[in-house]
Amino acid sequence: MEFALSEDQRLLADSIKSFLDETVPLDETRKVATENDTAVKQRMTEGLGALGVNQILVPEAHGGLGLAALDAALVHEALGFAAAPISFTGTMMASRAIAEAGTEDQKADWFGKLVNGEVRFGIAMTERVNVREGAGLSEEDGKLSGKALFAFDCDDATHIITADQSGALYIVAADAAGLTRNDMPNIDRTRMMSELLLDGVDAVRLDGENEPGNAAARVIELGRVLLAADTLGAMQNMLDQAVEYAGGREQFGRVIGSFQAVKHMCAEMVAEVEPLRALVWHAAHAIDTDPDEGPVLACLAKALAADSGQFVARTSTEVHGGMGFTDLVGLHYWFKRIGLNRQLLGGPERVREDAAKLQGWAA
Amino acid sequence: MDLQFSAEYETFREEVRSFIEANRDKAPTYADKGMKNPKRLAWQKLLIENGYAARTIPADYGGYGAEPDILKSRIIAEEFARSGVPGGLAGQGISMFVPTLLELGTEEQKKEFIGPTLRGEIIWCQGYSEPGSGSDLASLKTAAVIDGDDYVINGQKIWTSTAKYADMMFCLVRTEADAPKHQGISYLTFSMETPGIEVRPLVDMTEAAGFNEVFFTDVRVPRNQIVGKPGEGWFVANATLTHERGMLGNPNAAVERLFAIADIMHKETLNGERLIDNPVFRDRLVKLQSKVYAMRANGLRITTAATKGESAGLAGLIVKLQGCELNHQLAALAIDAMGELGALYGQSDYLRDDGTWQAKYMFDLGLIIGGGTAQIQKNIISERGLKMPREPKVQKQAAKA
Ligand SMILES: Cc1cc2nc3c(=O)[nH]c(=O)nc-3n(C[C@H](O)[C@H](O)[C@H](O)COP(=O)(O)OP(=O)(O)OC[C@H]3O[C@@H](n4cnc5c(N)ncnc54)[C@H](O)[C@@H]3O)c2cc1C
Numbered sequence: 208m209e210f211a212l213s214e215d216q217r218l219l220a221d222s223i224k225s226f227l228d229e230t231v232p233l234d235e236t237r238k239v240a241t242e243n244d245t246a247v248k249q250r251m252t253e254g255l256g257a258l259g260v261n262q263i264l265v266p267e268a269h270g271g272l273g274l275a276a277l278d279a280a281l282v283h284e285a286l287g288f289a290a291a292p293i294s295f296t297g298t299m300m301a302s303r304a305i306a307e308a309g310t311e312d313q314k315a316d317w318f319g320k321l322v323n324g325e326v327r328f329g330i331a332m333t334e335r336v337n338v339r340e341g342a343g344l345s346e347e348d349g350k351l352s353g354k355a356l357f358a359f360d361c362d363d364a365t366h367i368i369t370a371d372q373s374g375a376l377y378i379v380a381a382d383a384a385g386l387t388r389n390d391m392p393n394i395d396r397t398r399m400m401s402e403l404l405l406d407g408v409d410a411v412r413l414d415g416e417n418e419p420g421n422a423a424a425r426v427i428e429l430g431r432v433l434l435a436a437d438t439l440g441a442m443q444n445m446l447d448q449a450v451e452y453a454g455g456r457e458q459f460g461r462v463i464g465s466f467q468a469v470k471h472m473c474a475e476m477v478a479e480v481e482p483l484r485a486l487v488w489h490a491a492h493a494i495d496t497d498p499d500e501g502p503v504l505a506c507l508a509k510a511l512a513a514d515s516g517q518f519v520a521r522t523s524t525e526v527h528g529g530m531g532f533t534d535l536v537g538l539h540y541w542f543k544r545i546g547l548n549r550q551l552l553g554g555p556e557r558v559r560e561d562a563a564k565l566q567g568w569a570a
Numbered sequence: 571m572d573l574q575f576s577a578e579y580e581t582f583r584e585e586v587r588s589f590i591e592a593n594r595d596k597a598p599t600y601a602d603k604g605m606k607n608p609k610r611l612a613w614q615k616l617l618i619e620n621g622y623a624a625r626t627i628p629a630d631y632g633g634y635g636a637e638p639d640i641l642k643s644r645i646i647a648e649e650f651a652r653s654g655v656p657g658g659l660a661g662q663g664i665s666m667f668v669p670t671l672l673e674l675g676t677e678e679q680k681k682e683f684i685g686p687t688l689r690g691e692i693i694w695c696q697g698y699s700e701p702g703s704g705s706d707l708a709s710l711k712t713a714a715v716i717d718g719d720d721y722v723i724n725g726q727k728i729w730t731s732t733a734k735y736a737d738m739m740f741c742l743v744r745t746e747a748d749a750p751k752h753q754g755i756s757y758l759t760f761s762m763e764t765p766g767i768e769v770r771p772l773v774d775m776t777e778a779a780g781f782n783e784v785f786f787t788d789v790r791v792p793r794n795q796i797v798g799k800p801g802e803g804w805f806v807a808n809a810t811l812t813h814e815r816g817m818l819g820n821p822n823a824a825v826e827r828l829f830a831i832a833d834i835m836h837k838e839t840l841n842g843e844r845l846i847d848n849p850v851f852r853d854r855l856v857k858l859q860s861k862v863y864a865m866r867a868n869g870l871r872i873t874t875a876a877t878k879g880e881s882a883g884l885a886g887l888i889v890k891l892q893g894c895e896l897n898h899q900l901a902a903l904a905i906d907a908m909g910e911l912g913a914l915y916g917q918s919d920y921l922r923d924d925g926t927w928q929a930k931y932m933f934d935l936g937l938i939i940g941g942g943t944a945q946i947q948k949n950i951i952s953e954r955g956l957k958m959p960r961e962p963k964v965q966k967q968a969a970k971a
Contacts (some may be wrong), residue, residue, distance in 0.1 A: 337909055338841050340920065356920070357910040392916030394928050400910075402920070458706040466961075468945040517902070521935055528704050528943060529729045532774050532936040539775035539932075546905075546928075550913040554906050556850045557840075 210485070212281070219274075220281040222258060227289035230254055233537045239292035240396035240540065248363070251293045252327075260295055262322055264302035269318035271302075276429055280436035280491035287440030287548075290540040292397035296433050297360030301328035301368045303429045307422035308376045308413035317378070329361030329381065330430070331369040331403050335423050336553045346371045350407040351379065359551065361388055361401040369403075369410075374420030377410035384408070395547040397540065425494075428505040430552050432491050435512035438548045439480070439487050441541040442516055445523035446476045448538060452527050463526075472522050479515035486511055506562035513555040516545040573870075579641055586649040589620060597655045605661075605735055611690045614659050622646050623658025624688045627668070632685025640877045651822045662731065663687045663694030667740050667759075670809050674798050683738075683759075695762070697727040697741035697784060698807065704729075705946050707742070708751045708804060712786060714743035714758060716793065721745070721758060723766075723789040729940070733769050733782040736762050746801050755803035760791040776932045811942070821865040821893060827900045827930075828862045831855060834922070835907050845907045854903050861896050865889070887955045891947040894937045901931035 212220070230251055238244035255261075263279050265271020272278075279299045286295070298321070305317050320326040333356055334343045344353035351371065361367055364381050371377065379386060385408040391400040416422045450473050453464030463469045490504035520542040524531035531538050553561070563569035575583070596616060598609040617623035618634055625643060627633025636642070650657035658664070668687055671680050686692045703710040712725025723743055733739070738761055746754035762769070766789035771779035798806040832855060835845035845851050868889070872882040904927040905912035915925045938944050952958045 333910060339839065339909065339911060389918075391914060391918050391920065393913045394915040395913075400913075402918075457702075458704065459709075460706075460963075466945070468948065472945075521898075521938075524935055525939060525944065528939055529699065529936075532932075532939055533781075534773040534775065534777075542775065542932075547913050550905075550910045554909055556848075556906070557909070560850075 210488075212277075212488070216278060216281060219278055220285060223255070223260070223282050223285040224288065226254060226258060227285055227291055231289045231291045233290075233540070236290050236292050236397060236540055237537065245363075248293055251291060252363075255293070255295065256324055261298050261324065261327075264299050264306070265318045265321055266306065266314075269314060270322040271318060275492070275495050276432060277488060277491040277495070279429070280432055280487060283433045283436035284440035284443075284487070287437035287442075287541075287544060288444045290397065290441065290444070290537075290544055294360045294398055296430060296437075297328045297330045297364060297368075299433060300330045300332075300426050300430045301366075304368045304376050304413060304422060304426045307425050308416040310413075310415040313411075313413060313415065326365045327360075327363065329358055329364030329367040329401070330426075331355035331358035331361065331367050331401075332423065332427060332430075333357040333552070334372075335370050335374065335427055337557065344369060344371045344405060346375070346377070346410065346412070347407075349410060349412070350385075351377060351405045351410045352407055353405055355403040355405070357391060357551070358388075358401040358403050359398065361403065362390070362399040367403070368426075370423045374423045376413040376416075376419075376422055376426070378413065379405070379408050379410045393547055394543040395540075397544070398547065424502070427552055428494055428502055431505045431509035431558065432487065432494060434548045434551055435483075435508040436487050436491065438512040438516040438545050439483055441544045441548075442476070442480050442483070442519040445519050445538065445541045445545075446473070446480055448536070449473055449476065449523040449526040452530075452536075456528075469526060472526055476519045476522055479518055483508075483511055483515045503562050503565045506558045506565065509553065510555040510558045510562070513549040513558075516549065520545045575641065575645070579645060582642055583645050583649060586622070586646055587653075589622065590649060590653045590655050594653075594655055605693055605732075606690065610659070613656070614688075614690045617658045618688060622650070624664075627672070627684065627688065631672075631680050632688050640873055644873055647822055651826055659688075659690050661693065662696045662740075663692060663738075666696065667694050670740070670797065670806060673809055674806055679759075679797065692738055693732065693736045695730050695733040695736035695739050697730055697733075697739045699729045700726060701728050705943060707807075708755065710742055710744060710755065712741075712743050713747065714745050714756065714791070716745075717790075719793055720790040721756075721793060721796075723758070723786045723791060725786050727784040727786075729772075729781050730769075730784050731781045733762065733784050734771055734779070738762060739784070740797070742803050742807055745803075749801060752804045753801050755807070756800050757797045757803035757806040758791055759795050759797060760789070764789050764791065766790070774932075774936065776929045776936075778929075821862070821869040821889075824862045824893065824896050824900060825866055827897065828855075828859055831900060831904045831907065834904055838908055838911075840909060851903075851907055854906075858896070858900055858903060861892075862900075865893060865896060884951070884955045887947075887951045890942065891944055891951065894934060895944070898931065898934040898938060901927050901934055905931055 235247050238247050259272050260282055262271040263274045263282065267273035282295065305314055309317065340356060342354050342356045344351045344355060355369055361381065367379050367381055369377055369379060385406040387404040389402040391402050393400050453469050453473060454462060456463045486508045490508035493504045494501035524538060524542060527536060527538060530536055560569060593616065596613060598607060598613050602609045614623060621634040621636055624633035625636050626638045629635035647657065664687060668684055671684060683692065687694065698707055700710050700712060712723065712727065714721040714723045738759060740757065740759050742755050743758055744754050745756040766787045768785040770783045772781050772783060773779050774781065835851060835855060838845050840848065868885050871885050875882040908922055911920050911922060912927065914921045915928050953960050
């Protein structure tokens with residue numbers, strides 16, 4: 208038994224982290240959030256692309272790195288830590304979709320394009336989890352119609368992976384005729400969500416799966432783990448910032464970190480962060496290796512990240528006093544990142560219901 | 571225990587109700603923006619004339635001049651909340667400065683400021699916190715030095731809500747540099763247009779620029795613009811802080827909010843099911859209802875104590891802590907109930923209630939911090955309420971080590 212990252216995994220995490228440390232200081236995140244500076248965004252996306260982030264989940268046989276969900280999760284942890292105003296969740300979920308549901312020809316074709324950097328994927332699968340406002344897509348003669356809400360990474364994607372009501376997966380071109388994309392601005396100004404309206408849009412069905420819905424479930428399971436990892440990274444940063452601030456700020460002639468009330472807030476945050484880190488790693492490992500426990504662990508990790516994340520987000524803000532509430536220290540970028548992740552691919556109540564169902568505890 | 575109001579009060583309630591129904595169309599709405607919007611000021615005037623705002627403030631000072639009657643004030647608050655029609659203006663001038671002047675101001679100050687403040691013609695901001703002095707407010711450094719008939723102020727305030735729009739500031743300054751920290755503070759008032767004042771807006775996490783940094787460079791304020799005596803500012807300020815904490819965590823607002831959320835849960839559906847039919851979300855709602863009703867009943871207890879001139883004790887001390895937390899949790903439920911759509915913030919066809927629930931969720935966290943943080947509230951509850959020993963004072967060097 209060895210519950211630990213491998214040497215390679217540590218190196219991967221470190222290289223992503225140091226790239227982000229250099230490339231994504233808070234000022235750059237601000238530029239994207241407040242001025243929608245696409246040049247900054249592109250530079251970050253390309254830099255991480257050069258480190259191979261797009262290819263992490265692409266099998267070696269198709270020219271990718273052939274790494275595991277745990278590696279993808281480590282990348283997300285680093286992205287969350289940096290509050291990076293870019294996202295690879297779509298591309299990673301797409302890799303999973305193609306691997307699970309693509310035919311051999313489709314794999315060769317799309318993985319090839321992904322490795323070449325020709326394509327960048329968004330994901331429109333919210334309706335596999337939560338249907339609101341009559342959303343959902345249906346297919347007729349190879350064309351998709353309907354609407355998808357809260358699609359992510361679609362604002363700068365070339366292609367979008369989506370599912371119809373049966374759960375079958377499709378790829379559509381982001382500029383296809385009949386497809387309209389509308390912004391859904393949300394609290395996290397670093398990640399734009401989208402409404403997609405489809406009216407007879409040409410779609411490539413991923414034809415390699417026998418039972419529609421299985422691959423979609425695997426894609427969502429991965430997405431949930433990645434979002435949990437992203438929240439974990441954001442929590443770690445908020446905790447670090449709180450500890451640092453508490454060590455410097457003085458009131459009543461003492462550093463506030465010497466007040467037990469403040470120390471306890473920090474200790475309680477650690478007590479949320481550490482178990483979550485272990486659960487996220489376990490879940491990420493298990494969704495590749497343990498078909499029984501993996502799906503359940505993915506739900507549990509997503510739900511715990513939502514709740515622990517919420518606690519750390521507000522507690523770190525409290526440690527910063529009035530400063531935490533302003534834009535000055537920018538703490539709110541992490542706060543809002545955690546807030547958005549909480550709602551994506553199912554809030555905690557919704558995800559726990561899936562966990563109960565998977566274990567036969569609910570109908 | 572008797573929860574019935576006597577006939578006199580029931581009659582009064584009827585009067586309030588018929589006033590509201592008869593005048594509803596004159597009330598300003600969300601769309602009537604701006605603190606000095608004519609519709610808002612006209613509404614305030616009408617409310618004062620009828621005794622539904624500034625009720626117990628003497629007519630000489632521009633109030634309605636009724637005998638204090640806590641139950642009647644409560645009935646007014648309840649009926650306005652129930653009807654969804656805005657009550658009298660609030661804000662730091664009316665809720666904090668006016669009560670302070672009534673208690674500690676000179677006759678001249680009362681005559682000059684209370685009337686226009688009540689009518690909404692003078693907007694006030696509270697200049698207390700400084701970059702180095704938040705929880706430890708008494709350590710404030712902004713200095714006011716006597717020069718002839720004036721104080722000359724130099725220094726900086728921060729987190730000053732509404733300073734950008736305010737006409738006047740009530741401000742704490744250090745006048746006696748050598749006195750022990752609580753005894754060297756004075757309470758001054760001055761126009762925000764006094765030369766030497768610079769206001770820089772601060773953006774907060776809701777993206778609004780609700781508060782500000784205020785810089786003072788050789789700002790001259792006549793010596794008679796002090797409230798209380800020189801060196802007594804801490805005492806004067808504590809009179810207002812008590813009023814502020816009474817204002818934060820108001821249970822009537824939580825009751826309103828709870829029903830607004832119940833309403834959302836009847837309207838919103840998730841996977842074809844109304845949220846109110848989802849046992850998990852419904853349980854969260856009802857769980858919060860217990861807390862909201864507990865705080866409402868706690869409020870009745872406080873009201874009763876006040877009518878008898880007694881202190882509400884612990885029941886009063888916990889209001890800010892619990893009330894602000896509860897409001898934050900209510901907003902969290904509204905967001906979760908709307909799920910993905912609850913995360914929206916900014917123009918979208920799917921945005922609910924103008925994004926107000928996210929704004930509330932963040933702003934209420936601000937209120938958990940502002941006006942005395944939750945941790946400071948807990949210190950006050952344990953030390954003053956439970957008479958537990960104070961934390962020993964630690965030498966500065968030791969604390970740093
Ligand atoms: C929304 C909002 C509106 C505001 N409006 C105004 C206004 O109009 N005018 C004005 O003057 N000010 C205003 N403030 C400022 C507010 O009063 C201060 O932010 C607050 O008192 C806390 O001070 P601080 O921000 O300096 O935090 P700090 O005092 O630095 O506190 C940082 C952390 O240390 C903890 N801490 C400090 N001392 C102790 C202790 N003894 N024991 C245990 N823990 C401790 C705190 O609880 C907090 O977690 C506002 C603040 C907010 C958030």
